[in-house]
Amino acid sequence: MxxxxxxxxxxxxxxxxxxxxxxxxxxxxxxxxxxxxxxxxxxxTTLADGRLMQLGGEVIGPSHTAYTQLVGELGLTLVPAFAGLPGDDVWLLADGRHVGDLPFFDDADRASYERCESEFRRLVASVDPDDPWSHPDAARLDQLSVGQWLREVGATPNVVRARDIAMLALAAESVERTSLLSDLRKEAVTGDPSAGFYDYDVWEVSRVAExxxxxxxxxxxxxxxxxxxxxxxxxxxxxxxxxxxxxxxxxxxxxxxxxxxxxxxxxxxxxxxxxSDERRASLDRQRHALTSKVTVAYADSFWARDGLNGTSYAETGMMGGTWVQRDGILSALVPPERQSAFLSTAPGRVHDELLDELVATFGPDARTPQSLMVRRWAVDPFTLGYITSWRPGDVMGVGPLHGTHxxxxxxxxxxxxxxxxxxxxxxxxxxxxxxxxxx
Ligand SMILES: Cc1cc2nc3c(=O)[nH]c(=O)nc-3n(C[C@H](O)[C@H](O)[C@H](O)COP(=O)(O)OP(=O)(O)OC[C@H]3O[C@@H](n4cnc5c(N)ncnc54)[C@H](O)[C@@H]3O)c2cc1C
Structure with missing residues (x-):
């Protein structure tokens, strides 16, 4: 029965x-x-040589306490993820390949970045992640996009560009289409008083070894x-x-x-x-950022021999950037605004273009992976997305029924x-x- x-x-x-x-x-x-x-x-999935390859969620941060506790209860182990790996980042920008930390920044950009981040941090401290609606300025902060706000507080164009590239690497929506209030709420939930802009060292520190x-x-x-x-x-x-x-x-x-x-x-x-109609309306109001995930397995982490850490950011191309999933394996996400080109291209062509991007990033050794897999979560009928996307106005639109029973x-x-x-x-x-x- x-x-x-x-x-x-x-x-x-x-x-x-x-x-x-x-x-x-x-x-x-x-x-x-x-x-x-x-x-x-x-x-x-398990590769021919026994390595496990993650096609979906992978890494967590220290404030992810419920997940960490569950992992312990299940007898599994957390090990460091990619955030602490030695070496330099690679940037594929409109004007070509660069290596290092924010290579398109000058001193004025760096000073502007610090000022904006400290202002962002001040605002994070004013938002209750469980009740962002109670913020005295909630409606205005929600209506503002992160990009608009950055310009309001005097960010240089390169600071806006840097934040946009960082968000696209995560397959989040562009800073021009993300509610400031949602971004403040996201960082407030870490409970870390030093939390500023999204940081791999806060969100992507560990992974389950098994x-x-x-x-x-x-x-x-x-x-x-x-x-x-x-x-x-x-x-x-x-x-x-x-x-x-x-x-x-x-x-x-x-x-x-x-x-x-x-x-x-x-x-x-x-x-x-x-x-209730209110509940249904609140649920229907939510939406996802769409992504596809690319995972590429090589015999070893060959990029490390060139002093690279496997992390890259791509302003051009299909992928938003890469990170090291584990020894010899790179992960990448296709950001929402690049899904159209990605999903409308023949699979064989997608494969070739992804390899071209990897070669442009890490050199000729990237041409011959043992495996390259693409998981199109954006059009998976039982996901239709990736993570929640909060466009300007969405936090207020979904409202305080969010997550309640x-x-x-x-x-x-x-x-x-x-x-x-x-x-x-x-x-x-x-x-x-x-x-x-x-x-
Ligand atoms: C590519 C990618 C990378 C990610 N990376 C990270 C990461 O590094 N770190 C991190 O913390 N998170 C990451 N995430 C997010 C994380 O994986 C998800 O937020 C989390 O796993 C979602 O769990 P859930 O149970 O809420 O939803 P889901 O895992 O989506 O589970 C919902 C279930 O409902 C089922 N379902 C759907 N429709 C029906 C139906 N009509 N009837 C019955 N069943 C149905 C689905 O099949 C599914 O099994 C990533 C997600 C993706 C897609």
Whole structure:
């Protein structure tokens, strides 16, 4: 019989961590997952030589406490990621290749950068990441793009350019299309008083040695028969008298409560009855930055022999830049504004152009990888994105219902945290389970 106490929609990190906590508290829980595997936006593959390659989420920072705790509970280990690797960055700029730290900056740009970052830091301290709406100037800060604000505080054009290139390397939206309030909230959540502009040393410091997707695989193993794959949810009915979930196959499941962890894009395809109009409007208002991920495996980290650290930033080309995933493996993201060229190009041609970019960045040894994989998350029907994108006005548009529950409908998932990330998935998943157990 398809009846349980709780149904969790989606078996990404959020759904799995919510279901695991519920199961461990004696709740009869069922997880419904559309794909034939767990993990959602974390996924890995094993290369012929045994190295694991991450095709989705990879790295975390020291303030990612929920994720770190879960990793410990699962008996997995954190090791340093790429942020501390020795060597120089490479920049592929409109006028060619440069090596070093912000090679297009002069002294005036450097001074301007420092001034702007210290002003940004001052504003970060004024934003409560759990309640950015309470900021006395919230509406104005949300309406301003980061680019507009930088110019308002006197940034030189090269400072705006540097921030834009850095954001594109992360496959975030351009600074011209990102709400200042959302960016302040994102840095405020680190709880680090020295947090300024997005910094790899704050966000990208560690990775799970056994593979970040192993976190999901371990939880799925623990959940065992409670997990149903190939279960695409198409309709949900929410009521305090009982909830029902219908699959694309027509199969029905019932429960007392629901934890929904489906990303906001695919969620729009699901009919939900019994939710308030305000809740539905808030969920529908969210959107994602679109990305595709490129992973390239070489026999070894050959770039290190040239004094390079494997990190690059690309103002031109398809990729926004690269970083070292692990020995011999580079990762890269295709930023939202380059998706159009990327997705409309024949796969063989994409492969050749990516190799040309890697050769332009790291030299001729980059021409012959053992493997080059492309994961088009932007058009994956069960993701349709990457991480939440907050365009100017979006924080106020989504409003204070963001990440809150409407029992017996509980909401979790990285989209329901400040800015996405694996931390957001685990933190909201466990918080949803705790809220439900408390109720
Ligand atoms: C390329 C890429 C790189 C990233 N890099 C990092 C990183 O380095 N560090 C970091 O912290 N984060 C990173 N992230 C973000 C991080 O991976 C995600 O935020 C996090 O894994 C999302 O977890 P989730 O459980 O909230 O959502 P998801 O993992 O998306 O899980 C949702 C689940 O719902 C399922 N689903 C969807 N529709 C339905 C339906 N109709 N019925 C049933 N099931 C459905 C999906 O198949 C999926 O399994 C990256 C993401 C991507 C894509």
């Amino acid at each position: 398809n009846r349980s106490d709780v149904i969790v929609l989606g078996a990404g990190l959020a759904g799995l961590s919510a279901a695991r906590d519920l199961m461990n508290s004696g709740v009869d829980v069922r997880v419904l997952e559309a794909r034939s595997r767990p993990g959602g936006r974390v996924e890995q 593979g970040s997707a192993t976190v999901a695989l371990r939880m799925a193993d623990e959940l065992g028969h409670r997990l149903t794959y190939g279960a695409e949810v198409v309709r949900v009915t929410v009521s305090t008298r009982g909830c029902a979930v219908e699959l694309a196959t027509g199969e029905r499941y019932t429960a007392d409560a629901i934890v929904c962890t489906i990303p906001v894009g695919p969620l729009r395809r699901i009919r939900i009855d019994g939710l 409407e029992p017996p409908f509980y909401i979790a998932g990285s989209d329901q945290w400040v800015c996405g990330y694996m931390e957001g998935a685990v933190r909201t998943g466990r918080a949803a389970a705790a809220a439900m157990l408390g109720a």
